[in-house]
Each structure stands twice: as C-alpha cells, then as structure tokens.
Amino acid sequence: DGGITQSPKYLFRKEGQNVTLSCEQNLNHDAMYWYRQDPGQGLRLIYYSQIVNDFQKGDIAEGYSVSREKKESFPLTVTSAQKNPTAFYLCASRTSGSNKEQFFGPGTRLTVL
Amino acid sequence: QKEVEQDPGPLSVPEGAIVSLNCTYSNSAFQYFMWYRQYSRKGPELLMYTYSSGNKEDGRFTAQVDKSSKYISLFIRDSQPSDSATYLCAMRSSGNTPLVFGKGTRLSVIA
Numbered sequence: 001d002g003g004i005t006q007s008p009k010y011l012f013r014k015e016g017q018n019v020t021l022s023c024e025q026n027l028n029h030d031a032m033y034w035y036r037q038d039p040g041q042g043l044r045l046i047y048y049s050q051i052v053n054d055f056q057k058g059d060i061a062e063g064y065s066v067s068r069e070k071k072e073s074f075p076l077t078v079t080s081a082q083k084n085p086t087a088f089y090l091c092a093s094r095t096s097g098s099n100k101e102q103f104f105g106p107g108t109r110l111t112v113l
Numbered sequence: 114q115k116e117v118e119q120d121p122g123p124l125s126v127p128e129g130a131i132v133s134l135n136c137t138y139s140n141s142a143f144q145y146f147m148w149y150r151q152y153s154r155k156g157p158e159l160l161m162y163t164y165s166s167g168n169k170e171d172g173r174f175t176a177q178v179d180k181s182s183k184y185i186s187l188f189i190r191d192s193q194p195s196d197s198a199t200y201l202c203a204m205r206s207s208g209n210t211p212l213v214f215g216k217g218t219r220l221s222v223i224a
Contacts, residue, residue: 096209102159107155
C-alpha cells in the first residue's frame with residue numbers, strides 16, 4: 001500500500017519540550033515538504049528537501065529543524081524556540097520534474113499544553 | 114499584495130448548484146496550477162492539475178486557467194453534500210520550486 005504516512009495523528013507535549021514528527025513515504029519521491037496549517041492561514045512552508053542530505057528553509061523555518069538522511073524519511077523537530085507550536089502539520093512529497101504532482105500525508109495535530 | 118489570493122468564504126450552496134471557486138495571482142512565472150480538496154482534520158487531496166492556460170474537465174469538476182488575467186477557477190457541477198470541504202488552489206513556476214498556496218475556500222453544500 002503506497003503513500004505518505006505521518007505519525008502520530010495527535011500529539012500532546014508540554015511547553016518547553018522538543019518534539020519530532022514523523023513523515024515516511026514509499027513512493028520513491030525525491031522531494032519532501034513540511035507545512036504548517038493554522039485556521040485562516042492556509043498552508044505555510046516550513047522546510048523542504050529535494051534530495052537526500054540537503055534541505056532548504058521555507059517561509060517559517062524559525063523554531064523548527066529537519067533532517068533527510070534517507071530518501072523515504074523527512075522528520076520534523078519542533079523545538080522549544082517555536083513560540084506558537086500548536087498547529088496541524090502536513091508532510092508532502094513529489095517526484096522531481098516540473099510537471100509532477102505533489103501529494104500530502106494525513107497530517108499530525110500537535111497540541112502544546 | 115500576496116502572491117496568491119483566494120476568498121476564504123465560507124460559501125454555502127444548495128445541493129445540485131454549480132459552484133465557482135477562484136484564485137488570483139501576481140507572479141507571471143507560474144505555470145502549474147492545482148486544486149486540492151481538504152476535509153476537516155485530513156490531509157489535502159489533489160483534485161485537478163493544469164499546465165499553463167486552458168480548461169481541464171474530470172467528471173463534475175472543471176479547472177480553468179487564464180494566464181493573461183492571472184486567474185484560475187474550479188467549477189463543480191451538480192454539487193453534492195460530500196463536496197463540503199475546504200478547496201485550496203496552489204501554483205508554481207518551472208523546475209522544482211515549491212508550491213504557493215491560497216488560503217483556501219470553505220464550501221458547504223446543503224442537502
């Protein structure tokens with residue numbers, strides 16, 4: 001069963017703790033993306049990676065970190081420096097090439113208490 | 114001016130109505146245009162994908178791109194309650210540049 005998986009679906013953390021969100025894909029996609037979604041804000045790009053061992057900051061990278069050690073995995077760490085971490089986090093991936101579609105995972109809802 | 118503008122709604126229509134959803138954009142380099150449908154608390158799913166100007170039809174859905182006006186539309190014919198969702202437009206230029214999203218329009222189809 002191919003696709004993009006994100007785990008867990010819901011995540012609760014105390015303020016001041018770092019937390020890592022998982023994103024795995026078995027679609028053999030080259031590029032992977034992390035977005036944050038808040039009510040009324042649409043999707044905002046946090047980080048993206050086009051190849052293994054390389055990634056770029058998106059529009060709102062502050063307070064977040066990523067790694068891309070394997071093609072199929074792109075974990076996102078929400079650090080204690082992120083001032084408003086409670087949000088819906090979406091991972092996406094696509095094959096390289098101008099005309100390739102981008103697909104999303106089911107998302108992780110992070111709540112910081 | 115934001116790169117992509119999309120009316121957030123909410124938009125409420127009766128079942129069977131024709132729905133028109135729209136986005137405008139400012140970057141003339143955008144060539145690839147997509148519409149995603151997102152149900153509450155779910156990831157967006159790709160609905161329509163269009164390259165450059167023109168129309169594309171898939172069942173009850175039609176996507177239109179007018180690059181001269183920097184305007185894209187999604188039409189839903191014979192709308193159903195199951196179409197109730199948030200619709201996101203997205204677009205990008207050539208190469209591997211990231212998608213730029215509109216904020217989404219929340220649609221409710223009332224039975």
